[in-house]
Each structure stands twice: as structure tokens, then as C-alpha cells.
Amino acid sequence: MKLASAEVASVAGLVMDLCGILLDESKGYLIESRLAPIAQHHGLGSYTELVQKARVGYDQQLLKQIVDAITTNETLFFRDESPFEALRHKAIPELIDAKSKTAFPRRLRIWSAACSTGQEPYSIAMTLHELIPDIHAWDISIHATDICAAAIEQASHGVYSAFEVERGMKPQYLDRYLARHNSNWKVRDEVRALVAFQNLNLMSPLTGLGPFDVVFCRNVAIYFTPEGRRSVFQKIAQTMTRDGYLFVGCAESLADLGPQYTPHHHCRGMYYRPNMPPLGDPARANNASAPLARR
Numbered sequence: 001m002k003l004a005s006a007e008v009a010s011v012a013g014l015v016m017d018l019c020g021i022l023l024d025e026s027k028g029y030l031i032e033s034r035l036a037p038i039a040q041h042h043g044l045g046s047y048t049e050l051v052q053k054a055r056v057g058y059d060q061q062l063l064k065q066i067v068d069a070i071t072t073n074e075t076l077f078f079r080d081e082s083p084f085e086a087l088r089h090k091a092i093p094e095l096i097d098a099k100s101k102t103a104f105p106r107r108l109r110i111w112s113a114a115c116s117t118g119q120e121p122y123s124i125a126m127t128l129h130e131l132i133p134d135i136h137a138w139d140i141s142i143h144a145t146d147i148c149a150a151a152i153e154q155a156s157h158g159v160y161s162a163f164e165v166e167r168g169m170k171p172q173y174l175d176r177y178l179a180r181h182n183s184n185w186k187v188r189d190e191v192r193a194l195v196a197f198q199n200l201n202l203m204s205p206l207t208g209l210g211p212f213d214v215v216f217c218r219n220v221a222i223y224f225t226p227e228g229r230r231s232v233f234q235k236i237a238q239t240m241t242r243d244g245y246l247f248v249g250c251a252e253s254l255a256d257l258g259p260q261y262t263p264h265h266h267c268r269g270m271y272y273r274p275n276m277p278p279l280g281d282p283a284r285a286n287n288a289s290a291p292l293a294r295r
């Protein structure tokens with residue numbers, strides 16, 4: 001089904017409203033290849049009709065299909081490696097040390113925001129298993145969220161093809177953390193038990209989430225407008241503990257967010273720490289963007 005140039009703006013407007021993803025004229029091929037099958041499935045003759053039916057809002061299934069089709073779920077185990085090295089050699093050891101002086105010395109809360117089909121949160125879980133021998137005695141949870149319901153569905157099963165496993169999985173982890181499952185591989189229960197999946201739109205208010213010690217929000221904000229991207233990272237700062245660690249994609253930078261985050265380097269990797277009053281501190285509500293001296 002051919003996309004008329006006059007239709008691009010209305011499709012792009014719908015996608016922006018549904019998930020904050022920016023589409024412009026150059027993405028006409030993407031709209032055609034991903035949304036034409038949905039329009040045809042619903043017996044609609046044009047993209048204008050598709051937008052109209054979606055805008056009415058009654059057909060939740062249609063909205064879900066559009067979001068699932070338009071999102072790009074590219075991911076792999078241990079993607080870019082350096083964040084997992086920094087997690088293993090820097091963030092977790094420092095957190096364990098800092099936590100030892102608190103009321104909950106064995107509690108860790110981690111968020112994989114935009115986790116796609118689950119390789120990222122499972123890579124985090126495997127890293128923790130490697131690092132913490134008595135992990136069963138810890139209270140650890142990895143909250144893994146994505147707007148794409150189909151991706152969350154696959155992630156929660158933890159089943160991957162041989163091809164998906166070959167992309168990034170460390171050979172020494174393969175038999176330890178995955179088991180053969182027909183012609184596929186399945187993440188073992190002790191790794192899956194650390195991760196809870198949820199369908200979540202980062203454009204929505206993130207109230208009630210956190211506080212998280214570590215957040216991975218990688219390779220998703222690149223699809224948003226500059227304002228959408230800034231707003232998401234501002235909201236994420238509010239879900240983090242003051243001593244938390246934020247990992248963004250290797251090609252991403254938070255330099256334009258000003259003093260809200262401080263960048264830190266670890267070997268080839270980089271992470272950010274929020275300069276925010278902790279959750280529950282009235283100063284956070286009064287002046288959410290005010291930087292706070294680190295303890």
C-alpha cells in the first residue's frame with residue numbers, strides 16, 4: 001500500500017502520540033513496510049483510514065499492533081560489553097560496599113528500561129550471578145520494561161534461537177546460564193527469577209517506580225525528539241537513588257542535561273550519576289532540577 005506524502009504527517013503524529021518515536025519524510029519506507037500489513041489486516045484502504053481508526057481509540061489491539069510494528073527491537077546479549085564491565089568491576093562492588101552500611105545491606109534494585117526481548121536484563125542477571133556467589137541470600141530484583149508487548153512476551157519466556165545466543169553470549173556462560181530447549185536455548189530459572197518484566201511506555205509518568213540503584217536505558221532515546229529524550233532522562237533521575245548508576249547507549253551523551261547528571265568513565269565505558277536529592281526528600285519535589293553536592 002503506497003503512502004501518500006500528505007499522509008506522512010498524520011501517521012508520524014499518531015506514532016509520536018503513542019510512543020514518542022520521531023518519524024519524518026525519510027521514514028516513508030519504514031511506515032509502508034511495517035504498517036501496511038496492519039492496515040490490510042483490518043480491511044483499511046489507506047494510512048489515513050488507519051490513523052482515523054486508531055485515533056478513535058476503541059481498538060486497543062490495533063494500537064498495540066501499531067506500537068509493536070513501529071518499534072525497533074534490535075538487541076543482543078552483553079551489547080557493547082563495556083557497560084557490563086563497568087557494572088561488574090565498578091558499580092556493583094561500590095554499591096555492595098555502600099549498602100553494607102545501610103539498613104538493607106543485601107538489597108539491589110535495577111531497572112532495564114526499554115529492555116526489548118530481554119537480552120539486556122538477562123545479561124545483567126548473569127553478571128550479578130558471576131559476581132555474587134551467595135546471590136540466593138540477596139534481595140535483588142531487575143525490573144525490565146518495554147513498550148513493545150510482543151518483545152516483553154518473548155523476554156518473559158527467556159527462549160532464544162541459536163542465532164540470538166551466538167550474538168554476544170559469552171561462551172563460558174552458555175551452559176552455566178542457559179539450557180538447550182528443543183532447537184533453541186532457554187535462560188535457566190535461577191537467572192530468570194531475578195527479572196520481572198512489564199509493559200511500560202517511557203513517555204508516561206514514571207511515578208511509583210524505584211528507587212533504583214542501577215538503570216540501563218540504552219539505545220531507545222535515540223528515537224525520540226530532543227525534548228522527549230531530555231524529559232525521559234529527567235524522569236529517570238527521579239527514580240534513582242542518589243548514589244545510583246545510569247548506563248546509556250555507547251553513542252549517547254547526557255551532556256545537554258546540564259548539572260542533572262555527572263559523567264564518569266570506567267575503562268572504555270561510561271556511566272552517569274544523578275545529582276538529585278534522594279526520593280522522598282521534599283527538596284526533590286520543590287526543585288527537581290537543582291543539583292545536590294554528593295555525599
Ligand SMILES: C[S@@+](CC[C@H](N)C(=O)[O-])C[C@H]1O[C@@H](n2cnc3c(N)ncnc32)[C@H](O)[C@@H]1O
Pocket residue numbers: 019020021071072073074075076079113114115116117120145146147148151200201202203217218219220223
Ligand atoms: C533498539 S532497542 C534497545 C534494547 C536494549 N536497551 C539494548 O540496548 O540492546 C529499543 C527498544 O526501545 C523500545 N521503545 C521504543 N519506544 C519506547 C517507549 N516510548 N517506551 C518504552 N520503550 C520504548 C522498543 O520497543 C525497543 O525494544
